[in-house]
Amino acid sequence: xxxxxxxxxxxxxxxxxxxxxxxxxxxxxxxxxxxxxxxxxxxxxxxxxxxxxxxxxxxxxxxxxxxxxxxxxxxxxxxxxxxxxxxxxxxxxxx
Amino acid sequence: xxxxxxxxxxxxxxxxxxxxxxxxxxxxxxxxxxxxxxxxxxxxxxxxxxxxxxxxxxxxxxxxxxxxxxxxxxxxxxxxxxxxxxxxxxxxxxxxxxxxxxxxxxxxxxxxxxxxxxxxxxxxxxxxxxxxxxxxxxxxxxxxxxxxxxxxxxxxxxxxxxxxxxxxxxxxxxxxxxxxxxxxxxxxxxxxxxxxxxxxxxxxxxxxxxxxxxxxxxxxxxxxxxxxxxxxxxxxxxxxxxxxxxxxxxxxxxxxxxxxxxxxxxxxxxxxxxxxxxxxxxxxxxxxxxxxxxxxxxxxxxxxxxxxxxxxxxxxxxxxxxxxxxxxxxxxxxxxxxxxxxxxxxxxxxxxxxxxxxxxxxxxxxxxxxxxxxxxxxxxxxxxxxxxxxxxxxxxxxxxxxxxxxxxxxxxxxxxxxxxxxxxxxxxxxxxxxxxxxxxxxxxxxxxxxxxxxxxxxxxxxxxxxxxxxxxxxxxxxxxxxx
Numbered sequence: 001x002x003x004x005x006x007x008x009x010x011x012x013x014x015x016x017x018x019x020x021x022x023x024x025x026x027x028x029x030x031x032x033x034x035x036x037x038x039x040x041x042x043x044x045x046x047x048x049x050x051x052x053x054x055x056x057x058x059x060x061x062x063x064x065x066x067x068x069x070x071x072x073x074x075x076x077x078x079x080x081x082x083x084x085x086x087x088x089x090x091x092x093x094x095x
Numbered sequence: 096x097x098x099x100x101x102x103x104x105x106x107x108x109x110x111x112x113x114x115x116x117x118x119x120x121x122x123x124x125x126x127x128x129x130x131x132x133x134x135x136x137x138x139x140x141x142x143x144x145x146x147x148x149x150x151x152x153x154x155x156x157x158x159x160x161x162x163x164x165x166x167x168x169x170x171x172x173x174x175x176x177x178x179x180x181x182x183x184x185x186x187x188x189x190x191x192x193x194x195x196x197x198x199x200x201x202x203x204x205x206x207x208x209x210x211x212x213x214x215x216x217x218x219x220x221x222x223x224x225x226x227x228x229x230x231x232x233x234x235x236x237x238x239x240x241x242x243x244x245x246x247x248x249x250x251x252x253x254x255x256x257x258x259x260x261x262x263x264x265x266x267x268x269x270x271x272x273x274x275x276x277x278x279x280x281x282x283x284x285x286x287x288x289x290x291x292x293x294x295x296x297x298x299x300x301x302x303x304x305x306x307x308x309x310x311x312x313x314x315x316x317x318x319x320x321x322x323x324x325x326x327x328x329x330x331x332x333x334x335x336x337x338x339x340x341x342x343x344x345x346x347x348x349x350x351x352x353x354x355x356x357x358x359x360x361x362x363x364x365x366x367x368x369x370x371x372x373x374x375x376x377x378x379x380x381x382x383x384x385x386x387x388x389x390x391x392x393x394x395x396x397x398x399x400x401x402x403x404x405x406x407x408x409x410x411x412x413x414x415x416x417x418x419x420x421x422x423x424x425x426x427x428x429x430x431x432x433x434x435x436x437x438x439x440x441x442x443x444x445x446x447x448x449x450x451x452x453x454x455x456x457x458x459x460x461x462x463x464x465x466x467x468x469x470x471x472x473x474x475x476x477x478x479x480x481x482x483x484x485x486x487x488x489x490x491x492x493x494x495x496x497x498x499x500x501x502x503x504x505x506x507x508x509x510x511x512x513x514x515x516x517x518x519x520x521x522x523x524x525x526x527x528x529x530x531x532x533x534x535x536x537x538x539x540x541x542x543x544x545x546x547x548x549x550x551x552x553x554x555x556x557x558x559x560x561x562x563x564x565x566x567x568x569x570x571x572x573x574x575x576x577x578x
Contacts (some may be wrong), residue, residue, distance in 0.1 A: 015368055016177045052144040053170045053192075053372045055357035059380035060171075065112045066121030076137060086128035087230065087239030090179040 002032045097338070098381075100329050101309075102264045102294055103218075106271055107249045108281040109225065109289040110153040114246035116224050117144030117187065124287050128458055129331055132227070132242035137183035143375055146171075148528050150248035151379065153280035154194045154222055155389045157250060159525040160278050160396055163198025165386055171376040172223075175369045180227035188251075188313065190370040193221035201275065202266040203416050210413060215267050216255040222379075223249050244288075250280070256295065256306065261325035265318050268292055268418075277397055277422045285316050290318075294325055297342070301438065307332075308342040311478050312349055312356055324349035328356050366444045386492040393564060408432060408440035417448050423463040439480045446472055450493050467496045474504035487561050488513050516563045521556075529554045540576060548572070549564035 008028045012019045019027050055067060082089040097329035097440055113123055116134035135142045158165040172190035178285045198217040203210055224517045252271065275281035284291050297307035312328060313320040327349075332342055347356040395403075398421040404425075405417035424447075451472065455462060475496070479489045492507055494500075501507035508534045509516055515522045517520060530537055531552060539547035555568050 014175075014369075018412045023395075029164045037532075045553055053378050054374065054376075056377065057491055058377050059168075060146050060377040062148040062151065063114075063119070064132065065114050065147050066119065067114045067121045069114075069121070069133040072133065076132075076134075077129070082232055082237070085241060086130070087234070087241055088179075089127070089237040090240055092236055092238045093229070 003028055003035065098298045098333050099301045099303070100259055100261075101256045101297050101299060101306060102258040102325065102545050104254050104258070104264060104267060105293040105295070106252045106268065107225075107291045107293075108252065108275050110150050110248040110250055110270075110280055112147055112149040112153070112248055113280055114147060114149075115246035116147050116150045116222065118246055119358045119576060120246065122247050124289075125244055125286075128239075128241040129243060131434055134244060136182075136246040137242050138184075143555055144187060144373075144378065146376065147248060149211060150222060151194070151381065152389055153248070154565075155386055156218065156278045156280050156380065156393060157252070158195040158198065159277070159386070159390055159393060160274055161195075161198030161200055161220075163195040163217060163220065165195065165381055166192060166194055166379075168192070168380075168382060169221075169379045171379070172370045172375045173373045174223075176367075178229075179228070179238060180229045180245065182227070182242065182245065186224060186226065187373055187376070188223035188370075189221035194381070195220035200267065201261070202270045203413075204211065204260075204266040212412075212416070213257075213259045213263065213266075215263075218248050218253040218255050220252045223251055225249050231309075234422075243473040256297075261322045261329070264325055265322050268318060268321060273421050274397065278393065280464050281367055290316075291464045292321060293323065294328075295324055296332070298329060308343065308344050310344065310356075310358075311346045313346055315349060320349055320351055323351075324356055327354055331356065336461065345543070353496055354550060359459075360576045394422065397422075397425070406435065406446070408443060410444055414441075414444050414448070418444060423461065427462050427465075427469050428467035431473045431476070434470050435476045435480075439473075439476050442480055443473065446476060446489075448491075450490065466499060467493070471496050471502070471504060478504055478508060482517065482564070483515060484508060484513055485564060487513070487565075488500065491533070513562065516559055517567060519567070522559075522563055522568060522571055523575070525555060525558050526568075526572055529558060530575070537576070548576070551576075 003030055005024055008019065008024050008031065011031075012024075012027075023057075077083045079086070080088050097158040109122075110116075112122060114120060115136065118133050120133045120136055123130045123131065125302055128135075135144060155165055157163070170192045171187055173185040174188045174190070175185040178186055196219045198220075200217065201213050202215055204212050204213055205211060208414040225244050225247040227240055227245040230241065232239070254267065258267060272283050272285075275290070276283040281289055285291075294312045294315060295307040295309045296312060299305060299307040310328060310332070312324050315324055328347070330336050335342060347357050401412075401415045401419045404410055405441060408415075410418070412477055419425045428443060428447055431447065432440045435443050451465065451467065452460070455465060475489055475492055478484050478492075480488055484492065491513065492501075492504060492510075495507055495511075496502075496504070501510075529551060534549060536547040536550050536554075540551070551572060552565070552568060555572065556563060558566065559568075
């Protein structure tokens with residue numbers, strides 16, 4: 001099922017990336033190339049095979065509920081573009 | 096047209112662990128911004144999440160408490176969306192295979208005569224991480240981000256669309272709120288956001304099987320707001336449909352200032368979140384031995400206790416339900432009965448649900464910290480049961496204990512001379528006095544006015560300062576008047 005330009009636009013919005021009108025045609029064609037590969041994979045008969053959640057056949061290891069971390073805010077915020085009163089500042093997002 | 100309201104609830108309960116679900120940062124509330132956010136929580140490249148055993152144990156406790164199925168193997172998934180308080184660009188959650196499925200919760204809706212019981216079916220409960228907090232105050236047109244809350248463990252508990260009114264939704268939320276505290280997995284502090292509900296609300300013509308289009312009210316953090324928001328939303332949806340309009344699926348916010356709900360954003364579909372299994376986390380396996388160990392450490396559950404209370408203490412199902420609304424209430428009641436004697440259980444229940452509950456309700460405060468201890472209430476109940484004091488004087492004693500004017504019930508009764516007058520001779524003497532002083536009432540009574548009798552009883556109780564046994568006064572007075 002090839003993608004159309006509207007779907008490309010929607011994906012771009014969900015991914016918060018900007019695709020110019022000039023580039024959207026090429027992006028669509030590249031994505032459709034990927035979809036063709038997926039379609040090929042989907043042709044394989046997977047009846048009776050349980051979906052795999054992970055490539056490794058192991059179970060999750062658990063940690064004990066202990067606080068092991070100390071305050072390293074200063075180090076983390078040294079590389080932040082903008083901070084104030086201990087907060088990271090970002091462009092305003094309101095819904 | 097008659098409409099039917101359909102409500103399903105999604106509740107986020109913050110789990111009472113010391114550290115976060117996938118990192119060793121503290122989850123303590125109220126720290127300075129970002130001092131409890133480590134490399135995993137702020138999503139620095141190359142970090143890996145490691146699951147907290149205690150968070151899983153909380154999920155097992157809930158699964159046992161609601162009779163749900165605890166998955167032997169469940170999967171963590173990435174829920175992808177962009178928001179600044181979610182630094183990874185995805186939330187680690189569970190999607191196709193949650194840790195708990197099914198189960199149910201019994202609720203009581205309404206009070207007294209109008210009260211009824213109902214069972215709400217649960218769909219699932221899954222483990223996930225909380226996001227950080229965005230502060231939209233004045234940061235020169237920017238938002239401030241605090242990631243202390245990012246990675247706090249949550250259990251999202253989802254119901255079937257089983258509730259049919261805001262009252263039922265609130266009753267369910269209260270029952271779940273009590274249960275998560277009862278089993279010790281969540282502190283239930285709604286002001287601090289430890290227990291937050293989203294309500295999916297739709298309406299449909301009564302008798303219709305098909306569900307109407309729903310709108311989701313987000314982040315209801317008080318029972319009062321939940322009631323107001325659902326009532327407003329239901330009213331709005333019915334008005335919209337009756338005006339020939341259509342309901343669009345949407346996420347809405349409740350504004351407590353206006354009492355209205357307003358649409359927030361068009362609802363993203365599940366496919367927009369592009370869920371997929373998180374390659375950083377292996378499947379979570381829960382072996383039966385682990386479940387058995389957790390079960391062995393569980394307290395008696397409210398539902399079990401409720402079933403036991405009715406026959407053990409000779410209480411109605413309603414009383415039993417009211418006394419098991421919280422673990423503290425149940426413990427208070429059982430301590431009280433242990434001291435007052437099982438034969439006085441009903442009287443203990445009446446005082447607990449009556450005077451004590453009313454006072455706590457009026458003055459605020461938790462039953463565990465009530466100014467009157469279960470032992471003091473038991474002493475009071477015993478003195479009423481054995482006829483030392485009347486029920487009415489009991490209230491005076493209760494007041495004195497509540498206000499801290501006295502500690503010991505018996506000392507108070509003797510110090511204030513509150514002992515009930517049961518000496519027939521003394522009462523008869525008083526009756527003679529009262530009859531002599533109220534010839535008009537006597538005449539009216541003899542002329543057939545029953546009201547006059549009550550007036551005389553009133554005078555007598557006044558003369559004894561309420562200390563006479565009302566039943567005895569009634570009997571003796573009637574005998575005297577008819578004699």
